[in-house]
Structure formats: C-alpha cells, structure tokens
Amino acid sequence: MKNNLQLTEDGRLKHLLSLDGLPARILTQILDTAASFVAVGEREVKSVPLLRGKAVFNIFFENSTRTRTTFEIAAKRLSADVVNLNINASSQSKGETLLDTVANLSAMHADMFVVRHAAAGAAHLIARHVAPHISVVNAGDGRCAHPTQGLLDMFTIRHFKGDFHNLRVAIVGDVLHSRVARSQIHGLTTLGCPEVRVIAPKTLLPRDVGNLGVHVHHNMEQGLKDVDVVMMLRLQNERMQGARLPSAGEFYKHWGLTTEKLRHAKPDAIVMHPGPMNRGVEIDSEVADGPQSVILAQVTFGIAVRMAVMSILAGN
C-alpha cells in the first residue's frame, strides 16, 4: 500500500520514499540517468536548465548538513530555485502540525519537497497529502529508509563492478538503527545481487533480519571472506550507551574495518561508507584513505544520483 504511493497509475515514479517496492526498471532508469549527470558535473558549466522555474523545498526536521547540501547542490545544478528550511522538530507537535507546515509551503507554490525527519513514515505522510503536482523525496526518515543514499551506493557499485549478478556484498555494523542498511539491502536484492551479507553483533541486528533475504554473520573474518564490496555503516555514538555495546574500543576490535580484516575480502574489493565516518570506531584511517576506498567517489556520485531522481520526478 505505502509503496503504490510512489508510482503513478502508469508505473512511473511520482515520489521517492523507499527503495522497497520499486521495480528494477525504475532503479536502473535512475542509475542510467545519473551516469549522464556525472558527465555534466565534469563540464565547465555544471548546470542544466531542466528544472528552471521549479521550486524545490528542502525541509529538514532533523539536522543533516551533508545530506541537505548535496540535495541543494543537485537542485541548483538542475537550475531549480532552492529553499532550505531547518525546522526544529522538538518545537513541533507531530502529525497535524507537520501537515500544516506542508500546506503552508504548498501555498508558496512548491514543486518538490525533500524531507528529512526523525520519525519513520514522515515523508509518506506528506506524500499522501500534497497537491497532485508536487513530488516528495525522502531524505531519511527514522530507522526506516534513506533511498537516495541506497541509490548512490548502487551507482557506486555498478560504476566500479559493472554489474550486480556475480557480486558478494557485505554490509557491516549497526544494521539495527540504520535506514541506510535497509535501503541498501532493498536496492541490492532488486538489482539482482545474489549474495548480500550483514556482519554485526547480535545486539545491533533487527529482530526481523531473517526476513530481509540476507546472510547473517557475527564474525568479520568469515563474513568478509571473498566479498567484492564492503559497505560500512556509521556507528552512532549515542548508541554506545546502555546495554547494546560495551565500548567503542570493543566494537572496533571486533567489527572495525582494518587493513588486516580487509585482507579476507577479494583483493580488488571496494570499501564504502555513507559518512560521516567515525575513524577508529567502525573504520581505520588506513582503510578509509587507502586504495580500496571509494568513499569520496560516493559523495560525487551522490549529487548526480539526486539530480537524476529530481529530474525524473519533476518530469512525471
């Protein structure tokens, strides 16, 4: 039900809320279009006139300078008018007030909302209530989804590995709290990756992990063996407290990616991280800055992927 919201009646993308439920055909169209935008970013003039006169509102109820900036750059390179709004969620009562905010912005003739919210389903809620000409992009909602991050990760893998059909991919770290991990798993599965592994301590895995179609490992040496792609997740420091984890040092010892642990992967394996990194917690600097790291390429590709999403949405 919630996924039908993303597509028009004739099967085109209307909102981007989650990779869950999107067919491979649409994911591939986004990745192909993004490849053309990568070429645009390398030109003297980095913008194209596609969204000229359109108003894109970045509504961030949860802080994220990096994600907001990449959406802002993407919209500007499409020649859209961009308005950034940082709304402190704690000063709001949720539900009706969220929709009031959206109704007010709609009255300002918005064409697209890019929404980041700490509550799962916030972007879906907005998408259900906006005027028909408005598209909504989920820029992260709670633990639920972060579809553009998932897409840029798919783009990065395809760029370096060519195809998904022979790949072994390991997702490492705090899967439980990660909206990125869920989007990655949906993306990889849809695009035909035959073996997706998650490597994490039991306390950082969701209870329903068995339903996600992934192979679960609790040990880095076994989990990384012969993988083509290592996708690290960010460990959020606030989650160190309580019973979930003994300490950052302990986490690093077992699940932090070091050169030594990376040797278990294929020699040409790439290392990814959605950023911002905790060096010395989930990843060692030697790996993060090493020859197998494609972390900065992910950032560059992220802009092209967001340009692709926005231009496809604005055209549908």
Add this chain to the structure above:
Amino acid sequence: MSPTTMPLPTPEQLIARLADQLSPTLGPDLALVGIHTGGVWVMDALAERLGRDLPRGVLDISFYRDDFSRIGLHPQVKPSDIPFDMEDRRVLLIDDVLHTGRTIRAAMNILFDYGRPASIRLAVLVDRGGREMPICPDFVGAHLELAEHENIALIRAEDGALDFKINQRA
C-alpha cells in the same frame, strides 16, 4: 506524387555526398559532434569516409529539451561526451534528420555550456522540412518532402549497416 513513393537514396549514398561537401572545410581546429543516436552513426560513418583523425564528441539533448515539462525526461538518457576543448573550436554539428529544428537549438545550448566555440555549422543526412525554429543546415545529404503525419528515421542493423525507415504517425 506522394512523397513516400519517391525512391529513397540510401544512407551510404548520402554520407558520400556529405563527405564531398565537407572535405574542403576540414582543418586542424575542426571537431565533429554527433547528436544521439542517429547523428552519432552519421558522424562515425563520415569520419571513416573522410579518413581524417578529427576529434569527435557526442551529445544527448535530453537535459535541454523544450518539451520536458510536457513529456518528462526521456527514459533512456545517454551521457554526453565532449573530449576536446570547446574554446575557439570550429564545431561541425551532425544529425540524421532535420525537422523542427528544436533538437539543434538544444544542442547548441549544450555546446556553449562546454565553452565558446569559434563557429558551429550543421550537417544533416536528411532535411525533411517542417521547421519551427530559424535554423538552416550548412551541409545536406538530401531534401525530402514528407507529409505531416510521416516520420523518417535512421536505423542501424546489428552489422552496422544504416537504412531509412518511414513511419506513419497515427
């Protein structure tokens, strides 16, 4: 005479004709730019016939179309690639079929986003009339009179052979 009963020249004949027109204009500052997809085929065939190692670029105009707000983004966008410096370059823009001129308008805008060319000239395999923009080709393989409901398209077989196909629009 109904236009479609006219014997259609083959793309190969027209490419030879274009190459003859073009060969006096060649020079070191000239670059070829083909428009996806048919224009790229014509460019490659022309370059082979001219036997010169001219710089070649390709353009996809999807991000510059003037009907984006009506029909949205083309489902298959290909990357544009201009592997030479546009500044002060003499550009020969190449397309398969010239019709309304809107594609050429978009292509010229893209070229300027790479730099300021010294000149842009236009070569097309077929000019089928029906212009909606003030655009006039410099080199033409053939002029064809087609009815409003007819479309001519360049197609390429798997072995690389080019052919024309005339479609009736519903």
